[in-house]
Amino acid sequence: xxxxxxxxxxxxxxxxxxxxxxxxxxxxxxxxxxxxxxxxxxxxxxxxxxxxxxxxxxxxxxxxxxxxxxxxxxxxxxxxxxxxxxxxxxxxxxxxxxxxxxxxxxxxxxxxxxxxxxxxxxxxxxxxxxxxxxxxxxxxxxxxxxxxxxxxxxxxxxxxxxxxxxxxxxxxxxxxxxxxxxxxxxxxxxxxxxxxxxxxxxxxxxxxxxxxxxxxxxxxxxxxxxxxxxxxxxxxxxxxxxx
Amino acid sequence: xxxxxxxxxxxxxxxxxxxxxxxxxxxxxxxxxxxxxxxxxxxxxxxxxxxxxxxxxxxxxxxxxxxxxxxxxxxxxxxxxxxxxxxxxxxxxxxxxxxxxxxxxxxxxxxxxxxxxxxxxxxxxxxxxxxxxxxxxxxxxxxxxxxxxxxxxxxxxxxxxxxxxxxxxxxxxxxxxxxxxxxxxxxxxxxxxxxxxxxxxxxxxxxxxxxxxxxxxxxxxxxxxxxxxxxxxxxxxxxxxxxxxxxxxxxxxxxxxxxxxxxxxxxxxxxxxxxxxxxxxxxxxxxxxxxxxxxxxxxxxxxxxxxxxxxxxxxxxxxxxxxxxxxxxxxxxxx
Amino acid sequence: xxxxxxxxxxxxxxxxxxxxxxxxxxxxxxxxxxxxxxxxxxxxxxxxxxxxxxxxxxxxxxxxxxxxxxxxxxxxxxxxxxxxxxxxxxxxxxxxxxxxxxxxxxxxxxxxxxxxxxxxxxxxxxxxxxxxxxxxxxxxxxxxxxxxxxxxxxxxxxxxxxxxxxxxxxxxxxxxxxxxxxxxxxxxxxxxxxxxxxxxxxxxxxxxxxxxxxxxxxxxxxxxxxxxxxxxxxxxxx
Ligand SMILES: Nc1ncnc2c1ncn2[C@@H]1O[C@H](COP(=O)(O)OP(=O)(O)OP(=O)(O)O)[C@@H](O)[C@H]1O
Ligand SMILES: [Mg+2]
Numbered sequence: 024x025x026x027x028x029x030x031x032x033x034x035x036x037x038x039x040x041x042x043x044x045x046x047x048x049x050x051x052x053x054x055x056x057x058x059x060x061x062x063x064x065x066x067x068x069x070x071x072x073x074x075x076x077x078x079x080x081x082x083x084x085x086x087x088x089x090x091x092x093x094x095x096x097x098x099x100x101x102x103x104x105x106x107x108x109x110x111x112x113x114x115x116x117x118x119x120x121x122x123x124x125x126x127x128x129x130x131x132x133x134x135x136x137x138x139x140x141x142x143x144x145x146x147x148x149x150x151x152x153x154x155x156x157x158x159x160x161x162x163x164x165x166x167x168x169x170x171x172x173x174x175x176x177x178x179x180x181x182x183x184x185x186x187x188x189x190x191x192x193x194x195x196x197x198x199x200x201x202x203x204x205x206x207x208x209x210x211x212x213x214x215x216x217x218x219x220x221x222x223x224x225x226x227x228x229x230x231x232x233x234x235x236x237x238x239x240x241x242x243x244x245x246x247x248x249x250x251x252x253x254x255x256x257x258x259x260x261x262x263x264x265x266x
Numbered sequence: 267x268x269x270x271x272x273x274x275x276x277x278x279x280x281x282x283x284x285x286x287x288x289x290x291x292x293x294x295x296x297x298x299x300x301x302x303x304x305x306x307x308x309x310x311x312x313x314x315x316x317x318x319x320x321x322x323x324x325x326x327x328x329x330x331x332x333x334x335x336x337x338x339x340x341x342x343x344x345x346x347x348x349x350x351x352x353x354x355x356x357x358x359x360x361x362x363x364x365x366x367x368x369x370x371x372x373x374x375x376x377x378x379x380x381x382x383x384x385x386x387x388x389x390x391x392x393x394x395x396x397x398x399x400x401x402x403x404x405x406x407x408x409x410x411x412x413x414x415x416x417x418x419x420x421x422x423x424x425x426x427x428x429x430x431x432x433x434x435x436x437x438x439x440x441x442x443x444x445x446x447x448x449x450x451x452x453x454x455x456x457x458x459x460x461x462x463x464x465x466x467x468x469x470x471x472x473x474x475x476x477x478x479x480x481x482x483x484x485x486x487x488x489x490x491x492x493x494x495x496x497x498x499x500x501x502x503x504x505x506x507x508x509x510x511x512x513x514x515x516x517x518x519x520x521x522x523x524x525x526x527x528x529x530x531x532x533x534x535x536x537x538x539x540x541x542x543x544x545x546x547x548x549x550x551x552x553x554x555x556x557x558x559x560x561x562x563x564x565x566x567x568x569x570x571x572x573x574x575x576x577x578x579x580x581x582x583x584x585x586x587x588x589x590x591x592x593x594x595x596x597x598x599x600x601x
Numbered sequence: 602x603x604x605x606x607x608x609x610x611x612x613x614x615x616x617x618x619x620x621x622x623x624x625x626x627x628x629x630x631x632x633x634x635x636x637x638x639x640x641x642x643x644x645x646x647x648x649x650x651x652x653x654x655x656x657x658x659x660x661x662x663x664x665x666x667x668x669x670x671x672x673x674x675x676x677x678x679x680x681x682x683x684x685x686x687x688x689x690x691x692x693x694x695x696x697x698x699x700x701x702x703x704x705x706x707x708x709x710x711x712x713x714x715x716x717x718x719x720x721x722x723x724x725x726x727x728x729x730x731x732x733x734x735x736x737x738x739x740x741x742x743x744x745x746x747x748x749x750x751x752x753x754x755x756x757x758x759x760x761x762x763x764x765x766x767x768x769x770x771x772x773x774x775x776x777x778x779x780x781x782x783x784x785x786x787x788x789x790x791x792x793x794x795x796x797x798x799x800x801x802x803x804x805x806x807x808x809x810x811x812x813x814x815x816x817x818x819x820x821x822x823x824x825x826x827x828x829x830x831x832x833x834x835x836x837x838x839x
Pocket of ligand 1: 041059061062063064065066067068
């Protein structure tokens with residue numbers, strides 16, 4: 024069943040076209056990995072999905088609701104986001120980072136919100152860090168709290184913008200493991216990452232974005248083994264050299 | 267966090283683009299007028315001109331009260347009268363009020379200009395002498411031994427822990443400092459202001475040195491430690507390293523703080539009025555008690571100070587940009 | 602020359618008048634508190650306005666800030682004293698200070714402090730990483746909720762050092778209420794040594810009030826440091 028339907032969206036920042044005629048769809052439980060050179064518009068594309076950035080034209084449907092007809096805050100409750108730098112609320116403990124949205128957006132009573140926060144912290148393996156402040160957590164732990172924070176709102180789709188690219192190599196694994204578990208549980212995910220092992224083993228589809236256009240899109244094996252476009256082959260080849 | 271310097275409140279703040287232009291224009295005219303007035307009544311210039319055969323070009327012989335305004339008050343006053351008399355209405359009364367204020371300002375001009383001279387004189391001297399004391403003081407704090415750094419600490423804490431007005435009282439009323447200056451014989455003559463002004467300069471110098479040394483101290487501490495090590499590694503002595511490597515960088519970091527201090531002193535030099543110094547605020551007070559137009563003269567003198575402060579902020583901003591080196595000093599976070 | 606000699610009967614004079622110093626100190630402390638409260642109540646909204654409000658509101662607020670910060674506090678105090686329509690209201694009991702002068706001093710010191718506190722708070726808000734707002738919005742908080750629950754709590758914590766700074770500045774500047782004869786510490790000090798026959802006590806009187814001011818600023822600074830450490834949240838990138 025189609026969960027997300029993106030129909031010919033355009034976005035430009037003063038004269039500069041950042042997204043041009045981008046269309047694609049996600050089914051429920053899909054995990055789509057987006058790759059592309061720096062500045063190709065990956066972050067912009069993700070941010071258009073929860074309207075942190077507003078598109079110039081086109082349509083985006085989330086479970087048949089045009090997202091621009093929805094209330095912004097309602098949309099964002101339904102679409103979770105995990106950032107490169109985690110962006111945990113610096114003045115709140117790990118647990119309170121999660122309960123804030125539950126209490127203020129969903130109006131959940133305190134006790135219930137706390138129980139729920141603990142449940143999600145357990146899921147990302149951090150129930151013992153509930154009382155820690157962000158500055159007391161490692162980068163990998165922060166990212167996992169960020170994932171728990173997004174999960175707790177029980178979104179229909181989660182966006183990940185390079186969740187591991189700011190981490191030291193030895194911390195990347197723990198975050199990817201949590202993401203892999205999520206995928207196995209059937210969460211629909213749109214992930215910008217250059218972790219090609221993750222893409223190969225977890226993604227249902229891979230999208231190569233360049234200059235604001237989708238160059239090629241398909242099952243990961245196909246893009247890796249038998250790309251249709253030269254540019255795809257070249258870019259993925261370079262990625263393989265670096266990582 | 268715990269180790270933040272006490273600043274004396276941040277500077278006036280950023281004036282936006284168009285506001286900047288207005289300040290530069292009005293401020294420029296204001297300074298032109300001030301400088302002309304100061305020159306016109308300067309004894310030294312008068313003597314030079316007289317020697318050159320122009321005895322009447324500069325008139326320093328008029329006492330402050332007898333000086334003539336250059337701008338006539340009548341046009342402003344008659345404008346005020348005609349606007350005020352037309353229809354009775356809030357807006358027109360306000361406009362008339364502004365013209366009346368302008369008329370009053372032109373008559374008060376000569377005295378206020380004379381006051382502004384002393385204000386600027388005291389501030390500039392206080393800042394410069396203060397800097398001379400502040401540099402060794404801050405070096406003692408950061409690089410000195412136990413005794414030197416403790417002594418510097420006690421000095422700055424004592425000064426910063428008491429009000430400037432109390433310090434002025436101390437130097438002027440409690441110590442016979444003014445008497446010493448009078449006894450020295452050279453003050454109050456030949457263009458050198460009288461003893462009270464000297465006492466005020468002493469008070470401002472000492473007060474300002476404590477604050478300036480704090481700004482410089484944090485600036486020195488923010489210079490990368492590796493810099494000292496690197497300087498020693500090329501064979502410079504500790505003193506040479508501080509002199510040639512640390513201070514040139516540190517003093518650049520200190521410029522925003524220095525701007526604050528300058529502006530602070532312009533404003534707080536008004537307290538010298540209470541030890542009889544005839545500076546800007548005291549002139550306004552005298553005019554007020556002669557004319558009973560308290561509210562108006564205090565608005566006018568407020569505008570005077572505002573113009574001084576804003577033009578200095580603008581000028582210091584320019585200075586900061588001129589002496590900036592790429593990568594040295596981050597004025598943005600010190601604001 | 603005699604004035605500088607610290608005479609024991611001058612110290613006796615100080616001791617005999619301890620009550621004047623105590624009352625003056627009380628007025629000074631009260632005035633500091635009322636001014637800071639005015640400064641906080643007016644300053645923090647003003648700081649928020651300077652960041653978030655539309656131009657028609659932001660511009661006049663920031664212009665008022667420039668005027669208040671660019672004018673000497675003594676000018677503000679005397680101007681308000683003559684311009685504000687405050688009736689003569691008698692004197693406070695016990696501390697024996699004129700009510701109207703106290704109100705004028707509170708307004709002048711308070712508004713001036715508000716202008717500085719607004720800057721402190723504005724700077725703190727602007728120093729908060731943009732990602733905090735984005736993260737808050739992306740869990741579904743409205744802009745207002747995000748400001749209230751995520752931006753403000755962090756900004757207020759970051760304002761504490763600036764606020765501490767304000768505390769000492771206002772405390773010391775209460776002495777300038779001398780200009781309108783408010784019976785705070787400095788004014789009372791002057792009244793003491795102007796008493797006939799006691800002009801030799803000037804040094805002792807001024808030294809005494811200086812010590813009082815010093816103890817007050819030093820003590821409040823230490824107390825605020827403590828407070829800050831107790832309520833500190835581990836800082837660092839979020
Ligand atoms: N707020 C903005 N204002 C102006 N230009 C922007 C803005 N955000 C992004 N851009 C521009 O849009 C283009 C795409 O940016 P985007 O961040 O989406 O790229 P990206 O693919 O995520 O790159 P990276 O791999 O470096 O994260 C870039 O050229 C960028 O400069
Ligand atoms: Mg990006």
